[in-house]
Amino acid sequence: MTQAIKIDNLKYNYDDNDSVFNDFNLEIESGQWVALVGHNGSGKSTLAKLILGLIEATNGTITVFGEPLNIDTVHHVREQIGMVFQNPDNQFVGATVADDVAFGLENKEMASIEMPSVIDKALTIVGMQNFKDREPHMLSGGQKQRVALASVLALQPKIIILDEATAMLDPDGRATIMATLQHLKQQFGAELTLITITHDMDEAVLADRVVVINDGQLVLDGSPSDVFGQYDVMHRNGLELPFVGELAVRLDSKPDGYLDERELIQWLSHLKK
């Protein structure tokens, strides 16, 4: 297996503040879909910025496809990583969907004759090929994020990091992004590594691997069933379980393992809205 990202003995602090990371280690294989979860302020976005080389580790090393991140390699490393952010409206520069996808290609100085087929291909992968001439701001949140994903895909990254990319979407929008990510995984296999930073455990459960961090420390790391099976650790770290997991735990915690209808409704009302 090829290693996509390796983080060794990472230490990071913003200016004079306390360390966000202190001896943090993580390896991610190429082709893996990793959900990075943890409550607010646990260090998820900081980790994404460090991997992108937007901020520099105070100590330790970050290696991307065997290349240690430093001033000489940062440009090349960044070319291999695509980012999708939380707010779909902040990610558009083009007057049409196609222009928007073209923008990154122009920056890469791709010959304009090559662009239409690359744009088509990227939009087709995310199911937005029929929206090429639409104005981005007229699209739904989920459609906008799919265009943002197409703009990233057109640049043929080896790693895509989605930082709370579904947080501002309605349930339909979320579902289409999750379906798109599953489709990407099928289509690209070992060629594409996905890192989804999320609060939503129903999304995290779809990943190959769930990494839970709290205060810059790795608290759980494993398959979704391994991680969500440790519901006591999840709860201690202020995290919920995916809906189905939460339900199972709550049902199980009843002494007789059985709830009548009224009790069930009561339990359900405690669950995530």
Ligand code: ADP
């Ligand atoms: P998460 O993405 O998990 O919500 P962050 O990586 O944004 O967490 O934040 C980790 C810690 O770093 C928090 O204590 C936060 O207050 C702090 N932090 C984040 N960004 C900055 C910044 N630009 N300057 C100073 N402290 C920051």
